[in-house]
Amino acid sequence: MSLTTDDVNQIAYLARLGIDHQDTSSYTQNLSDMLELVAQMQAVNTENIEPMAHPLDNIQRLRPDIITETNQRDAFQTIAPQVEDKLYLVPKVID
Amino acid sequence: MHTKTLTEISRGLQAGDYSSQELTESYLKRIKQHTALNSFITVTEDLAIAQAKQADAMLAAGNAPVLTGVPIAHKDIFCTQGIKTSCGSKMLDNFIAPYNATVIEKFNQAGAISLGKLNMDEFAMGSSNETSFYGTVYNPWAENTVAGGSSGGSAAAVAARLISGATGTDTGGSIRQPAALCGITGLKPTYGRVSRFGMIAYASSLDQGGTMTQTAADSALMLQTMAGFDTKDSTSAEQDVPDYSANLNNSLQGLKIGLPKEFFDDSLNAEMATAIETAINEYKKMGAEIIEVSMPNLKLAIPAYYVIAPAECSANLSRMDGVRFGHRCDNPEDLNDLYIRSRGEGFGTEVKRRILVGTYALSAGYYDAYYIKAQKIRRLISNDFTEALKTVDVIMGPVTPTPAFGIGEKTKDPIEMYLADIYTIAVNLAGLPAMSVPAGFIDNKPIGLQIIGNYFDEAKLLNVAHQYQQVTDWHQQTPQGFE
Amino acid sequence: MQWETVIGLEIHAQLATNTKIFSGASTAYGAEPNTQACAVDLGLPGVLPVLNQEVVRMAVKFGMAIEAEVADTSVFARKNYFYPDLPKGYQISQMDHPIVGLGHLDIEVAGETKRVGVTRAHLEEDAGKSLHENFADSTGIDLNRAGTPLLEIVSEPDMRSAKEAVAYMRKIHELVQYLDICDGNMQEGSFRCDVNISLRPQGQTEYGTRAELKNINSFKFVEKAIYGEVERQKEILEAGGSIVQETRLYDADKDETRSMRSKEEANDYRYFPDPDLLPVYISPELRAAVKADLPELPDTKKQRFIQDYHLDNETAYKLASSKELANYFETVVKQSNCEAKLCSNWVTVELLGALNKSNLSIQESPIAAPRFAELLKRIADETISGKIAKQVFEFMWNSADSADDIIEKQGLKQITDSGAIEAIIDKIIADNPAQVEQYLSGKDKVFGFFVGQTMKQSQGKANPAEVNKILKAKLKR
Ligand SMILES: [Mg+2]
Numbered sequence A: 001m002s003l004t005t006d007d008v009n010q011i012a013y014l015a016r017l018g019i020d021h022q023d024t025s026s027y028t029q030n031l032s033d034m035l036e037l038v039a040q041m042q043a044v045n046t047e048n049i050e051p052m053a054h055p056l057d058n059i060q061r062l063r064p065d066i067i068t069e070t071n072q073r074d075a076f077q078t079i080a081p082q083v084e085d086k087l088y089l090v091p092k093v094i095d
Numbered sequence B: 001m002h003t004k005t006l007t008e009i010s011r012g013l014q015a016g017d018y019s020s021q022e023l024t025e026s027y028l029k030r031i032k033q034h035t036a037l038n039s040f041i042t043v044t045e046d047l048a049i050a051q052a053k054q055a056d057a058m059l060a061a062g063n064a065p066v067l068t069g070v071p072i073a074h075k076d077i078f079c080t081q082g083i084k085t086s087c088g089s090k091m092l093d094n095f096i097a098p099y100n101a102t103v104i105e106k107f108n109q110a111g112a113i114s115l116g117k118l119n120m121d122e123f124a125m126g127s128s129n130e131t132s133f134y135g136t137v138y139n140p141w142a143e144n145t146v147a148g149g150s151s152g153g154s155a156a157a158v159a160a161r162l163i164s165g166a167t168g169t170d171t172g173g174s175i176r177q178p179a180a181l182c183g184i185t186g187l188k189p190t191y192g193r194v195s196r197f198g199m200i201a202y203a204s205s206l207d208q209g210g211t212m213t214q215t216a217a218d219s220a221l222m223l224q225t226m227a228g229f230d231t232k233d234s235t236s237a238e239q240d241v242p243d244y245s246a247n248l249n250n251s252l253q254g255l256k257i258g259l260p261k262e263f264f265d266d267s268l269n270a271e272m273a274t275a276i277e278t279a280i281n282e283y284k285k286m287g288a289e290i291i292e293v294s295m296p297n298l299k300l301a302i303p304a305y306y307v308i309a310p311a312e313c314s315a316n317l318s319r320m321d322g323v324r325f326g327h328r329c330d331n332p333e334d335l336n337d338l339y340i341r342s343r344g345e346g347f348g349t350e351v352k353r354r355i356l357v358g359t360y361a362l363s364a365g366y367y368d369a370y371y372i373k374a375q376k377i378r379r380l381i382s383n384d385f386t387e388a389l390k391t392v393d394v395i396m397g398p399v400t401p402t403p404a405f406g407i408g409e410k411t412k413d414p415i416e417m418y419l420a421d422i423y424t425i426a427v428n429l430a431g432l433p434a435m436s437v438p439a440g441f442i443d444n445k446p447i448g449l450q451i452i453g454n455y456f457d458e459a460k461l462l463n464v465a466h467q468y469q470q471v472t473d474w475h476q477q478t479p480q481g482f483e
Numbered sequence C: 001m002q003w004e005t006v007i008g009l010e011i012h013a014q015l016a017t018n019t020k021i022f023s024g025a026s027t028a029y030g031a032e033p034n035t036q037a038c039a040v041d042l043g044l045p046g047v048l049p050v051l052n053q054e055v056v057r058m059a060v061k062f063g064m065a066i067e068a069e070v071a072d073t074s075v076f077a078r079k080n081y082f083y084p085d086l087p088k089g090y091q092i093s094q095m096d097h098p099i100v101g102l103g104h105l106d107i108e109v110a111g112e113t114k115r116v117g118v119t120r121a122h123l124e125e126d127a128g129k130s131l132h133e134n135f136a137d138s139t140g141i142d143l144n145r146a147g148t149p150l151l152e153i154v155s156e157p158d159m160r161s162a163k164e165a166v167a168y169m170r171k172i173h174e175l176v177q178y179l180d181i182c183d184g185n186m187q188e189g190s191f192r193c194d195v196n197i198s199l200r201p202q203g204q205t206e207y208g209t210r211a212e213l214k215n216i217n218s219f220k221f222v223e224k225a226i227y228g229e230v231e232r233q234k235e236i237l238e239a240g241g242s243i244v245q246e247t248r249l250y251d252a253d254k255d256e257t258r259s260m261r262s263k264e265e266a267n268d269y270r271y272f273p274d275p276d277l278l279p280v281y282i283s284p285e286l287r288a289a290v291k292a293d294l295p296e297l298p299d300t301k302k303q304r305f306i307q308d309y310h311l312d313n314e315t316a317y318k319l320a321s322s323k324e325l326a327n328y329f330e331t332v333v334k335q336s337n338c339e340a341k342l343c344s345n346w347v348t349v350e351l352l353g354a355l356n357k358s359n360l361s362i363q364e365s366p367i368a369a370p371r372f373a374e375l376l377k378r379i380a381d382e383t384i385s386g387k388i389a390k391q392v393f394e395f396m397w398n399s400a401d402s403a404d405d406i407i408e409k410q411g412l413k414q415i416t417d418s419g420a421i422e423a424i425i426d427k428i429i430a431d432n433p434a435q436v437e438q439y440l441s442g443k444d445k446v447f448g449f450f451v452g453q454t455m456k457q458s459q460g461k462a463n464p465a466e467v468n469k470i471l472k473a474k475l476k477r
């Protein structure tokens, strides 16, 4: 499986990941190599094998519906890059 | 004092042979002397002294827990309230965590002293600590060689005796591999044994926090504090924590050791094979029985891992978007520009590679061929272990194919770096506990013996490792210049 | 060409829990911005979700109410996309294994009952809110709502008109409130609807390309938006064009829809099982507990009302649509000893009419059911006539007095004393010889004149039956 630079640019956009122009071809090479490595899996017959999503063979633990959290807005917003009127700011979003 | 093991230090503190403050100051001095190793990202000197004074008061009052006053340090992946928690990334270079990881909380409760935050591969992605935004960690055993990764700072600092013990995390070998390359004892517990709350996620179904110490006995003390169910992590196991120090001295007479033939095929370096054989012989002398087992799907562990881990990380790292915390680019033009540049500037190359692969593997049309396929392979690998562990108590083999490699030696070819994790990765896919124990030297560079156990059987692993350390002294060796 | 409209609805009902779906932060509405967004809701590094048990219970309850398959295990998945109101860069939702599977619901439109399939209902977390107005070049993000539990209820494309769609939406709206799992408050966004619409030539079996109308929060707007969208699509199709699969936003001010995301921008959500959350198991114990806790459902209640109280279908449907209204009605029936028909009339016509006029819910009624029953009791025992009762009702609405006190104070008691009525009638007969003549000569209609006069003279208080009887006797031909 080998990718093109266009593929990589498209994946990078999906991941909202900036990549320097001059690095695109080396990422393309790396990714193609990784996909080649991963392709070894296809040789194995996995029919009727249940996918294993998690190492813990267990069920989800549930929490009682009780308020445990208090307002920590000020503490949380001191580490925020841009805040105004207690709101997190991003460039204008147009729907 | 720095040559003492964590167990010895604890005893000395409890006996009043020295104060925690003396001890802490002497370690802080050593850390300053050996900054060239680059094992620390942050040294919390003032906080450590304050904690030490408190610990001394506790010790004086009596009934202090066993880790009271013991100086350790934490991989910079664990959130520490009020202290920078970078995860080795420029993305979190300005991130002062507003809460403690459960593991940190537990060590604080136990009275342990934290000397600071240890260097690591960026977001725990790497096997050489060369992907850290804060630079490579140097292996104290040999000039210009890597300390391993991703818990490279932890391994180097313990090996150089800058701390008595450290926390690490292991997603594909990130505790065991650097422990092996730095000649210390590393324990990756069963998935779910240690809470992941506040441990910045790389691959959530693989990540597990553990210990990096000089000895297995030290590891037992640290794990005792770290382990246990946490209501904040619903993937932590609701299982009792046994006394990990209680069975260290059990006899190994009749212990069944499984040796997977796939670990010892032609691809294993001859010197490494000899070293591991020598270690196994020690076990034979102690009365253990050696049984050949088979792990037919072992080779598929790396391909499966490089789908599952990137897939999970591609989602886990999406929260790093420059909005609520972390790096944000200057003057974003619009929303997409904010995302693309903040993430483009904040993440390093290896992290980007894995995000890209993971994004691709999950995208429309590829999900079944990659992600579901990898999960099925994961099941096969897990079944191999389950089968083998029906007939044996522990499985043994090498941790790495070679001792520490040169800095820059494998950065050109990421795949070569990935392939070196062949002996460690399968264990994470299955979620089993495993250790790396110092087992000799090749070219004056340490190597590790891997011991893999059954689910939640850490006490057995520690017993098996401890007995080996009673008849060998590899773990007592100190690198030149750090005696 | 004749077009058939095909409509499917996706309804997001906010579950009425105290805390978020994956954190212990409060879900209370209207808090100061970002004061109810904890570390988990903000998606800070290292934090982990822990599922709220109440959310699971509520979803199971809904599943049982629509007779759906409730899965033994269901799985949470991550839905990946970047948006500023989505802190983690993914929404925890469900994909392959939703908690509630195929179920159904019956709606009534123009007297006809129609069954609508519910494909699935799954649990997920809500996003925060983007505030566009406050800043010139920026959008402000309030994450208080982030992590609020939602039940997304997805219908089959079974509806064929705006009326059916609205009837279905109302039915779900009534049901979730009935079950006490959602407050149904549409102004606060607790109940929102996305509408999928496509057209196809009458008789064709394949579906046409659909457009999705997002986030409509009133019944009226859903109806209007569907009418508008059907017209838009019809125009395109009849001009030989084709419909683009897209999401459109309904602008209530302009009463039109506009494209939100074009196909090129279509998201690839990269769903995969959330490794932070293990499969959710619905135990037999939980099923049994929820079942025991399930109230009588609207359809069952309606049937019972028809059977036990002999109500007509429409009245029974209306009364059974809300648990509070049904309870009110049944309290009135029991405590007034009145005929159920009379009670249902008074509740649906007088009471609901007055409540609607004042924009009040049944819970906010100034006249509670027991006090209302007292009024009807006085109609039943003929203390007052129905007409007078309306006056008494007016007084009761505006005061806290009992019906009896009002009847007493205002002197509205019905005159049943035949002597008093006779006296009035004698006077009327004496005063109107011409009418008496007419009646006696066979003009039956004149009888009504005497009744009217008697009621007028008695200020409506004379017992009508008594009046009739006495008049008949006095005017014997
Ligand atoms: Mg939807």
Ligand SMILES: [Zn+2]
Residues within 6 Å of the ligand: C012, C124, C152
């Ligand atoms: Zn939804």
